[in-house]
Amino acid sequence: MLKFLKTPLTIASLSGMALLSACHKSDGPGASPTVDGSSLADPIVLNLVPAQNQNPGDRRVYLPIKQVGSSTLNILTVFDTGSEGLVLSGSAVFPYSYISDTGMVIQNKDSLVVNGITITSAKVSITYGSPPATRTFYGNICYAQVTFGDQSASVQSLRLPFVSIYKGVDNQTQDSVPLDANSSGITGVISSGFTATNALATTMAQVKSPFNYFNYTNGLYAGFMLNPFSTTGWTTTPSSTGESATPLLTLGITEGMKAGFDLQFQRMDVGGGYDPDVEATLTYGSSSISYNNILFDTGTPLGMSIYDAAEGGSTTLAAGTAVSMATLQGYTYSYTTDNAFYQTVVSSTGQQRCIFGIDFFLNNYFMFDYTEHYIGLKGAS
Numbered sequence: 001m002l003k004f005l006k007t008p009l010t011i012a013s014l015s016g017m018a019l020l021s022a023c024h025k026s027d028g029p030g031a032s033p034t035v036d037g038s039s040l041a042d043p044i045v046l047n048l049v050p051a052q053n054q055n056p057g058d059r060r061v062y063l064p065i066k067q068v069g070s071s072t073l074n075i076l077t078v079f080d081t082g083s084e085g086l087v088l089s090g091s092a093v094f095p096y097s098y099i100s101d102t103g104m105v106i107q108n109k110d111s112l113v114v115n116g117i118t119i120t121s122a123k124v125s126i127t128y129g130s131p132p133a134t135r136t137f138y139g140n141i142c143y144a145q146v147t148f149g150d151q152s153a154s155v156q157s158l159r160l161p162f163v164s165i166y167k168g169v170d171n172q173t174q175d176s177v178p179l180d181a182n183s184s185g186i187t188g189v190i191s192s193g194f195t196a197t198n199a200l201a202t203t204m205a206q207v208k209s210p211f212n213y214f215n216y217t218n219g220l221y222a223g224f225m226l227n228p229f230s231t232t233g234w235t236t237t238p239s240s241t242g243e244s245a246t247p248l249l250t251l252g253i254t255e256g257m258k259a260g261f262d263l264q265f266q267r268m269d270v271g272g273g274y275d276p277d278v279e280a281t282l283t284y285g286s287s288s289i290s291y292n293n294i295l296f297d298t299g300t301p302l303g304m305s306i307y308d309a310a311e312g313g314s315t316t317l318a319a320g321t322a323v324s325m326a327t328l329q330g331y332t333y334s335y336t337t338d339n340a341f342y343q344t345v346v347s348s349t350g351q352q353r354c355i356f357g358i359d360f361f362l363n364n365y366f367m368f369d370y371t372e373h374y375i376g377l378k379g380a381s
Contacts, residue, residue: 001059001354003032006095014258018089018317024037024237030175033139034147034149034153034154034155034156034369035153035155035156036155037155037156037157037158037213037214037215037233037341038156038158038214038215039217040155040214040215040216040217040220040251040252041213041217041218041220042218042220042252043099043250043251043252043253043254043257044149044153044155044189044250044251044252045153045247045249045250045251046060046063046148046149046150046152046154046155046247046249046250046251046266047064047149047150047152047153047154047230047245047246047247047248047249048062048063048079048245048246048249049061049062049063049064049076049244049245049246050062050229050232050233050234050246051181051182052206052234052235053181053301058301058302058357059234059301059302059358059359060061060078060081060120060182060301060354061078061229061232061248061298061358062076062077062078062080062183063076063077063078063148063151063186063187063249064076064077064149064154064245065077065144065146065147065148065154065187065371066147066148066150066154067145067147068093068117068144068145068146068147068345069114069115069116069117069144069145070115070116071093071115071116071117073092073093073184075088075092075184075185076182076183076184076197077181077184077185077186077187078183078185078186078187078299079189079249079298079299080182080186080187080188080189080297080298080299081189081226081296081297081298081299081366081368082188082189082295082297082298082299082300083103083128083186083188083190083206083274083299083355084189084190084191084192084207084209084276085161085162085163085188085207085209086146086160086161086162086163086180086185086186086187086188086210087126087162087163087165087185087186087206087211088162088163088164088165088179088184088185088219089164089165089178089179089184089185089255090104090139090140090164090165090166090279092184092185093117093164094114094115094117094119094164098119099166099213100166101166101167102166103123103138103140103313104119104139104140104164104166105118105165106119106121106144108138109121110198112270115164116144116145117142117144117287118142118143119140119142119164120140120141120142120143120195120199120200121140121250122140122141122201122202122203123138123139124138124139124140124141124163124204124207125137125138125139125142125203126139126163126300127171128345130350130351131350132171132172133172133193134171134172135161135168135169135170135171135177136168136169136171137167137168137169137179138165138166138167138168138169139163139164139165139166139345140163140166141161141162141163141201141202141207142159142161142162142163142164143159143160143162143166144159144160144161144162145157145158146162148187148210148251150245152245152247153247155198155251157210157213157214157339158213158214158215159213160210160212160213161206161207161208162207162210163204163207165179165185166184171248177241180219183318186299187210188209188299189210189211189224189368190209190276190368191208191209191211191212191222191223191274191276191368191370192205192208192269192273192274192275192276193208193272193273193274194212194370195208195338203379204274207354209286209370209372211223211224211251212370214251214252216223216252216371219254219255220253220254220276221252221253221254221255221369221371221372222252222253222369222370223249223252223253223367223368223370223371223373224249224251224252224253224367224368225249225250225257225365225366225367225368225376226248226249226250226252226255226365226367227247227248227249227250227365228362228363228364228365228380229248229358229361230260230362230363230380231246231364232246232248233246243279252361252367253367255369255372257367258367258369258376260378261367261376261377261378262327262329262330262376262377262378263329263333263374263375263376264278264279264327264328264329264374264375264376264377265371265373265374266333266373266374266375269280274281274373275293275297276375277293277294277295277353278293278294278295278296278327278329278377279291279292279294279327279328280325280326280327280328281296281325281326282294282306282323282324282354283323283324283325284306284317284321284322284323284324284344284346285317285321287308287310289306289307289308292306292307292353292354293352293353293354294353294354294355294356295324295353295355295356296356296360296361296375296377297355297356297357297358297359298357298358298361300355300356300357300358301356301357301358302341302343302357302358302359303341303342303343303344303345303359304323304335304342304343304345304355304356304357304359304360305344305345305346305347305351305354305355306323306344306345306346306347306352306354307347307348307351307352307353307354308346308348309348309352310348311346311347311348312348313347313348313349314345314346314347314348314349315345315346315347316343316344316345317337317344317345317346318337318345319338319339320336320337320338321336321337321344322334322336323335323336323337323342323344327377331377331378333360333364333377333379341359342359344358346354363379363380364377364378364379364380365377365378365379365380
């Protein structure tokens with residue numbers, strides 16, 4: 001069964017605000033060097049932390065965060081190429097006295113600064129999943145500098161917007177649910193475009209990928225590259241803390257790094273944002289679908305899904321079924337369904353696109369160029 005995050009289904013927002021200044025962090029004695037993202041002139045390689053969820057094969061990769069504002073946190077977040085924006089559990093960032101069921105506690109002010117983090121009165125709701133199995137989370141938009149990475153390498157962003165979640169609800173049971181059972185939040189790295197740093201975010205659509213909030217210099221393209229995940233130390237042991245951190249993520253792209261990639265230009269949506277899907281012809285068994293949209297998603301921890309309007313419902317492909325795709329730019333990929341990592345559901349309901357989950361990344365390089373709006377795909381040699 002497909003689990004967890006997909007692009008938010010519903011977004012609501014409230015009110016404007018005034019912002020106050022945040023403090024700048026400096027590393028304490030004995031701390032590893034942190035690159036200042038206000039002038040990022042060279043690519044920097046950061047660790048991701050691979051982990052199993054409750055069941056073998058149900059996988060995650062986490063991006064560590066060392067600091068938010070002036071608070072040293074050392075938390076893990078789901079590294080998600082299937083959503084956009086940094087979303088953190090409020091209890092992981094703030095003292096409990098600042099969290100209530102009706103919002104972050106700022107005493108009816110427009111904003112409040114806590115540990116170098118500006119909490120604003122702007123509230124958003126985000127719904128994840130496919131109906132009827134959806135979950136809605138409620139949060140306040142906040143601003144801070146954020147340090148991504150761990151003791152091996154880290155980089156501090158410019159001041160960026162993120163969402164602090166104060167409540168989550170399972171829409172089927174109405175039970176309270178956490179943002180993620182095994183981590184403190186989600187780092188959504190889709191780029192639909194960029195909102196100027198001096199503009200105030202009042203809606204979730206304005207909370208962009210946190211990797212947009214670095215000053216890329218010296219001809220460096222904004223964006224990131226992922227190495228194949230086959231180099232990680234996956235085990236069959238469920239773990240919420242993860243295995244050994246692995247240098248999988250490169251922040252910042254040079255022209256030379258694009259060599260060998262099939263670059264798929266991001267299409268612009270009607271609303272003016274850039275689409276994170278790739279257009280391709282997809283074949284499964286004896287069926288073929290032309291010009292289908294495919295989202296490559298590290299936030300789907302198990303399996304794949306295929307949208308086919310002709311299906312007339314939903315079915316799980318039998319193990320041993322061949323699946324292949326070919327983009328208009330010439331990239332090809334294929335796999336065979338099984339009862340473990342490559343479980344595949346074909347459906348004519350829900351999201352009208354295909355989703356290739358985390359196991360697509362086992363043997364493929366993935367690049368997202370925010371500057372020129374390309375998605376790069378390359379098979380591992």
